[in-house]
Amino acid sequence: MSALPVSAALARFGLGARPGSLAAAGRDPRGLFEAEMAAPGAGLLADPALPDGTASLAALYAYERTVREAAKASPMTSGMASPAASADGAMAAPRGMAASEPAMEVPKGPQGSQGPAKDAAKEPPKEQPLPTRMHWAEVSARLAHLTTGEGTAGGFVERLVRFWTNHFAVSTLKGGPVRVLSGPFEREAIRPHVLGRFADMLRAVETHPAMLLFLDSTLSLGPDSPAGRNRRRGLNENLAREIMELHTLGVGHYAQADVTALSGLITGWTVSGADGKLAPPGAFFFNPNWHQPGPLTVLGRTYPEPGFQRGVDALDALARNPATADFVALKLARHFVADVPPPALVGRLARTFRDTGGDLRAVSLALLAAPEAWDPAARKIRSPWEFVVAALRLPGGFASDLRPNAFLANLTALGEPLWSPAGPNGFPDTLDHWASPEGMKTRLDIAAKLAARVQADPGGITETAFSQGALSDESRHALAFAESRQQAAAILLMSPEFQRR
Amino acid sequence: MTDLCEHAPTRRALLGTAGALFAWSLMPRMASAAGARDSRFVCIVLRGAMDGLSAVAPVGDPAYGPLRESIALNGETGAPSLDGFFALHPAMPNLARLYRGGQASVIHAVATGYRERSHFDGQDVLESGQPGPGRTQSGWLNRLAQALPAGERVRPSGGAGGADLLGVGVTPPLVVRGQAPVYGWAPPMIARANDETVRRVLDLYAARDPLLASRLREGLDTERLASTQGGAMKMQGNAGTPDGMRRIAEGAARLLATDDGPRLAALAFDGWDTHAQEGGATGRLAKLLGGLDDALSAFETGLGPRWRDTAILVVTEFGRTARVNGTVGTDHGTGTVAFLAGGRVKGGRVVADWPGLSAQALYEGRDLAPTTDLRGVMKGLFEEMFSVSDATLSRDVFPGTAGIRPLRGLLA
Incomplete structure (x- = not known):
């Protein structure tokens, strides 16, 4: 019925072909996607080793306390333990994190020498700080799931996960807490609902500590609440605005008064600190003492009864709008x-x-x-994440480096650092954005880097990656006449049929 | 002599050395005519809405201290006074030095024509130069490049890559995008593909995919130009970190300093959305302003002798609330500041028609009221810098601004 080649369908809706994908899809890639959607647990990432969000944040609190105490005990070395900067307030140590983030760094040695063997020869790998190890464990679990995991031969559901994670974007650039929570946020707020109800996802997102911390809502306080009358603090309308502008209605469908009222409705939605006085450390809880009293009206509907529920009701109404x-x-x-x-x-x-x-x-x-x-016309280009993931799914040596920091560094270089958009609107989603001159040049460099370890014949890789008739004569020709297997592999990754979708 | 009513429909009180601007603006444009100089113009977009009331604090306004509470700046916090009324944030010593040396000025209580409070629409309006959001896929800097009068091109010939425009970042900012060709450049972070592989991929694109071919070719040209200046640059850095801002400025300055390189550039720095724990003399905003300050200094150093022909305009989509919010930060507002720096700038002045911060004076009871239209500032700059007429600017570059007078006399 459709002239869209099967491998092109796998690129458009899924993660790209891996060994076995074309056979599983047969002539009916849609059937493969639907079967993956129907499988029990579709969308979930089951990894018993990963702690939940509350445990992750509690572990970060404990780690920061240790660092502070170590700094106090030996002030001479405190300059090295930079996360101590978090001791001075809620903005936890973005600088310290950056300093200990090898994923963001240029390779130290001569260009192209970042293989693990070489690094290891120089000096034994230093153990990374706990927040980095937690972050990398989350990334590793995704890498395994995306490349060889169960239910990802087609990968439509994983693309939905990616889409919704970007729709409800949080960013590790905010600093320590959001960094360790970005993985749990995706597992807890996004994945369980990608095939469920939007309203449930919305509620899970807006009550997740990652989102509340990212958009500064944890300290937002009703000015007329019991606590607000005693303190010099009040509303922060950041989250309420983005809920309406980015998460639900889109700009132009609400007024400033709606933003202010919605921010009042969600006062008291906060995250328990290290002391754990009112809830377990790191957990979401509702603090009625901070909740703005009195009736509040959003989009013409009045919510009279103070409490947690009216914030949820307002979210439900936004979901139904x-x-x-x-x-x-x-x-x-x-x-x-x-x-x-x-x-x-x-x-x-x-x-x-x-x-x-x-x-x-x-x-x-x-x-x-x-x-x-x-439509057989491929009007989009793969995003950097889609491109790198698709490359890592190919056989023949593309996936010989599945270290999380290498994956993160590639995405950063390509302008789509994982879970780290510049703002709450997430990454743009257009051809022009990703097919920029600088973006294309960087893709070529990354393609050459990924291809450098390929040892297999291009013929076998091509058969895995492209269905009959998917590859143009020109691309076949360029692959056949490449001067090395590595060059062929780079050309394959850069071919229009691999880039476009 | 503090009146500028000759030039602006509203009364524009000029704080600082007002007379100089007035006098200058009546003189015929001669020394500034294009051709006499090899001008450089850089636009730095601060994404997230910079708090103008902290960057340049109106310490002389009695309402300022009470509104800002713990994050207010004053003499005790080390903020250098600019003119007795405004004080510069203490995290910007380089800008303070340039200001004292007559090479930097401040435009205060400024805004685009956008009056809502969405970052993304606000940036869209700021960068597109259109009256409202969502109107266009091209930016005003790109349209300016197209509007330059024949014979007064910013560059005599095409030069390497054939572009007058430099857009910094893996994806260049909207302000520079459009029909005129743009160099895209970002600090390189990884090893490069070898030349033969590059050639073959280009050949394949030439045969199969014209769009990808042109984009890749442009990207490669730009890198070639950047890497011939000062050897292989190994840079890193995110545009939202102080260190990243400096590194990006160093690279951009290197490209702009070349004789056949681009003359107009745009870059963007992220992270100015200070809703919580904004800080005063030190803290979150101070770190960002310090990064911007380092970036301006990197331009001054990197442009070398070209600095004297350069004007850098620093803008943001809107300002922040006058009153500190419940989380010791500020929410989305309206009026803010723009900075001008460079050897071309007639500096040492704060240009403002100050509306005041009393409860009645605040826009919608919460924001610094905008009294100067940023588009008037830009039109004044480009008229004098590149001899583009107001009529052309109002039609092609900033559509719908015929009623907004160019603010003249900003350049030396």
């Missing part, structure tokens, strides 16, 4: 299909969203069922 359906439908279609997607497709997705009460499984199925989404 027709503007939210339109906003989500446009973003989904733009991500998967085209920067300016066909209006009929957007309309159908929005209608499905509204008719099913925001059932994201139904919306995702509607996308897969839409003929417009199977």
